[in-house]
Ligand SMILES: Nc1ncnc2c1ncn2[C@@H]1O[C@H](COP(=O)(O)OP(=O)(O)OP(=O)(O)O)[C@@H](O)[C@H]1O
């Protein structure tokens with residue numbers, strides 16, 4: 032990243048440099064680091080909104096209570112499942128779409144507009160549309176499709192709430208994956224591919240030996256960035272299932288502990304678990320992005 | 327020649343089929359928004375043969391809730407994006423043109439705050455906002471969304487500013503321009519395309535932000551995310567209305583997204599994919 | 601004391617010493633040219649004077665005042681960048697007037713000065729164009745105009761002509777010199793083209809590896825180069841160098857003779873083979889290979905009745921030998937020994 036920046040400190044720029052950087056740093060300190068420290072403190076205190084007096088240092092007991100609670104392990108598993116399903120679906124679908132759009136198609140501009148659209152839909156809108164217009168078991172569009180094939184209608188949110196949510200979220204992120212991969216495919220050397228075709232390589236062999244290696248880096252970046260956002264999936268759960276063990280992830284757990292059960296201590300502990308979780312993934316992102324920018 | 331043309335036709339057909347499938351939920355919503363409630367839930371569904379009506383749109387616009395939320399969304403997304411630029415342009419200038427040995431570290435630190443899930447800071451911020459009367463206020467949302475989007479904006483602008491020839495800024499310093507004049511009269515016009523796409527990206531992210539906007543507001547400051555979330559029950563039964571409300575809520579950023587898709591996605595990947 | 605004075609000015613980039621304790625006086629009102637090979641630190645020195653870089657140690661005095669704490673703008677100097685660095689989003693008029701505008705001068709004055717400078721530089725027809733719609737030469741003139749408008753204490757030019765074609769460059773040299781003389785403003789002009797230095801300068805400063813190799817008027821430097829480096833750098837075609845026995849006879853490690861002091865003359869005592877002949881109309885240069893292995897160039901041969909491959913005799917003009925010691929420093933001119941003709945030698 033700093034490869035292009037010759038570090039030249041000049042006295043007449045140092046003052047202004049610091050001055051202009053300070054507001055941004057201060058806002059970020061105030062909105063992220065300071066509250067994070069308070070969260071840590073809360074997570075070690077017995078703090079319940081309904082009993083304002085009961086705040087005192089209680090060591091790790093909030094964490095113990097959190098881990099022992101019947102909601103915690105499912106929330107952790109749900110978070111992981113959600114991330115895994117969305118990543119798999121959006122990348123597989125995105126790759127397919129990118130390959131299709133990279134082909135000799137007519138009207139690529141229009142196709143791009145269609146494909147990118149879901150990415151710009153706000154989460155509560157996409158969740159509600161899918162839940163009601165598409166997945167509703169009586170007169171939803173999917174029920175009609177099922178009937179068309181003589182299948183019984185499937186009650187998505189009763190039988191597979193997490194999968195349903197994952198599907199919706201995957202639909203929102205698929206365009207992102209598709210566009211990144213398409214951009215990367217279009218930067219792939221045409222001549223190299225044509226040379227391989229002349230050598231008699233099959234389409235599958237070209238995909239396997241030329242395109243996939245070329246796409247490794249963009250795929251890694253898609254994984255990292257989607258993960259960051261997927262750890263915080265919240266609105267989709269709120270407006271569809273409204274929680275429940277089967278579909279609560281860590282973000283929603285914090286919300287329900289704090290806003291529904293007023294247990295600040297436990298909620299803070301859950302929040303910090305999410306932070307640690309995110310940071311393990313973040314380390315990889317910083318590495319990948321940092322390296323790519325140095326190259 | 328003929329096989330090539332056939333190949334092209336098949337590829338085009340598949341690509342359009344797949345793309346239409348992806349966009350189908352939105353197209354279907356658009357159709358539904360022009361139906362009556364009865365037609366919206368009719369089974370089997372009607373595709374084009376129904377009585378097209380604007381009643382849903384008229385109803386929503388007449389009610390006032392939508393307009394109230396639209397105004398809030400515009401203020402919150404616009405205000406936070408403006409605040410982001412006001413902070414990020416100077417910060418990115420500092421990093422690009424007055425770098426020190428700490429610049430790289432600060433930039434990565436800023437980016438790393440993006441890895442902090444909102445729930446990690448939610449409780450202190452909620453309690454603080456409660457105590458300071460910032461709950462359900464547009465100011466509160468503007469500040470938070472600005473902080474949430476600041477790192478991405480700084481990064482985007484930093485990469486952008488580095489493409490501006492430093493000599494032009496130096497020339498303005500020799501000409502006696504103050505720092506403010508250098509930023510406003512020289513750098514900003516030169517980097518205008520980058521600044522504009524940064525603005526659109528953070529505007530889009532703020533418009534669609536659905537954690538803080540659902541948890542920190544109740545009535546006064548509700549933006550469109552909260553307006554739509556209120557349809558989750560029992561209003562969600564009114565599909566045609568829900569559809570029209572959805573279309574009205576997503577159209578502004580959808581247009582922005584269509585116009586600057588490339589820059590927006592590049593911004594989100596921090597320029598790591600060209 | 602007025603003018604610009606450098607005392608022990610040192611600048612490092614990391615552990616690379618770019619300027620090494622430079623002591624220099626830039627005379628007031630004169631046209632000083634910094635010349636030297638690429639990478640020797642000319643641009644850096646100019647930027648140090650402009651205030652765009654910090655001096656690590658040493659002092660810089662502008663009109664007798666230590667400028668270390670003065671911002672670039674407050675130094676009252678104007679710089680013309682190699683890349684021109686015009687404001688691409690402003691018209692020529694706005695480019696020229698920018699310095700006055702930020703100085704909050706009255707609008708009428710800005711308009712008047714701008715027109716006046718545009719007039720001086722033949723830019724009037726282009727005042728409402730953007731730099732993108734100008735030719736290289738026109739951009740160059742805008743860059744100069746932008747410096748002129750401010751009526752600075754001194755102009756700093758960093759290779760301003762290097763992006764122009766040869767004809768335009770020659771024309772602009774004259775124009776820049778004319779403007780500078782007309783206005784009587786101090787100018788520092790950086791170039792690595794020695795011909796530009798010779799034609800424009802009142803005073804030349806030759807740099808090498810971040811140090812001043814020699815400073816003086818063009819004539820002085822041409823006639824009495826302080827080192828073999830300067831002797832080779834200034835003058836085109838470059839000076840001929842001969843070592844070995846012939847140099848030893850002059851009591852030197854190397855001797856240098858300029859091409860115009862090397863005559864092809866049957867009476868000469870140096871034999872050399874003609875390798876190539878360049879006819880330039882008013883001039884001609886003969887490239888020769890001496891028997892001792894050096895390549896030599898002789899200039900202005902009156903009768904060219906020989907061809908490549910011929911062997912000819914060379915004569916060094918009397919008093920035209922430059923002598924250099926083992927460290928390549930120039931040695932003082934020798935007192936001719938009575939009766940000995942040291943200028944007629946055999947190689
Ligand atoms: N920002 C910098 N960081 C590190 N080294 C630098 C920097 N700027 C210049 N240098 C080095 O300092 C030395 C002098 O550079 P400078 O640009 O002053 O040379 P110059 O004499 O102007 O050359 P030219 O005739 O090619 O323009 C060079 O070796 C260059 O690589």
Ligand SMILES: [Mg+2]
Pocket residue numbers: 642643644758759
């Ligand atoms: Mg230079």
